Amino acid sequence: MTTRKRLELTVYAPPLAGRDGRPLALVRGMELALPGLRLEWEVDKEGRPIPLPQREAWLAEAATRGKLPLLCNGDESYPVTISGMHRFASASAGRQPQLQINVKLPQDTVVFAAAAEMLEAVSEGARAFWGRAAPEDAALDIAYQIAPTREGPPSPRRGLPALKLFEHIRSPEIPYYLGWLNYWSAASAKAIGFPDPARDTEWLSRSRRTATGGWIVQLTEAPLDLDDPSHLEALKRAYERFPEIGGRAAP
Template sequence: MPATHPSQLGMIVYGPANAGNAGRPLAAVHGMERALPGLRLDWRISDEGKPIPLPQRDAWVADGQTDEPGLPLLCNGDESYPVTISGWEKSSASSPGGQPQFEIHVSLPLATPGIAAIAADVLEAIAEGARAFWGHATPFNAGVEISRQTRHPVRKPGVPPRGLPTLNLPEELRLPEIPQRLGWMNYWSEAAAQAIGFPDSARDSELLSRSRRTATGGWVVQLTEAPLDLDNPAHLAALMRAYERFPEIGGRSTP
């Protein structure tokens, strides 16, 4: 379930199509639980919006793959501190390079103590578990504005907010490894990092000071120390610098 409120931090990762295999969705769930000690995502939401326990969670997720590939909405069952994860297939017609994808969405409270370290751990865990190409973790308000950077003369006309660059629709990107946009925390697989030219020791010293390498050779790259707030001029400037540094993001350059 995507983040839907300013109090939430939203995460999205994009990986290869799932093809009805529960292995990668469950790996993302298990990784998220390891990244947040004490977290158990073994509840679902009823039609009335109430949490229902899932004593056989993994089997329930696996059984669901026979009906429709994806990850049904799971939560922690705590309405005072809601954490959710879900995922679904994205068709080839709306995906980069004409290749279908599987996307996973996570939401957790932005006010969580130590949110920067937690966000980095959770983003890495779900991305590596899903074998994602790229992903990001971004506060809801900033995420809404960044999503408005994606424009098309006919299908999505308009001007991006705050002078941010225009980004192409996902299906206009030539490769699935190319990130479609930036966020506060960014996960770039090894292939994604190569596609955008990261890292460059001469140009990326500031970003590298807030980055770490993952076990699979990918990167978790944090744009700002505090959660991204585009009302903060320093944060907006950091986002603009990152877009200037990586013109491949959003399909703004040609090979």
């Protein structure tokens, strides 16, 4: 049986604390962005979905422990999942702890059409520093930009630039990497110098502001496919334009 490929959303935000309403806000935002989506099941140790009749209370209790447990839509033939993990200060930019939110969705026309709205909903709901969405294959290539080899430094594919490990980036507002769709909070956009009307015509043509003053920036019209030379060149141009991303700018 062919395994369905996934669209991956990854968002980095301040850690959860106390009576934190962000988990419920971002889950509801996702549901509004993707028609028919209901994230009302948890996943047991065997990977089976279990209904959550008291989802709001369940999320609120988990937030007091700094957690966003794995939620899903209960449909094993069309799985949508969201979860959060605590990143310790020693493994995060600016040596500040973060909440890393991971969303996985089937790659199809419905999801692609709603992807920007979902990325915005999760990012704004989490009050994130930044986030990105990328098809699974492109996300793997991008991961090679950071992953160290046995010999030491990363060995990126396709001529993409090597990026620093997260803990070597000076500020949590600086994105670790790029994606097909990018969410940059107002602070993140300022940190990387976006927008510059004279230099960012290409990016501004596929960008829009969010309610909090952040940005959704789309690198290519179609979902990012690095087997397409024009998409690969677009990604390289974006890295060249924003050297702060991945901690590559000179100190």
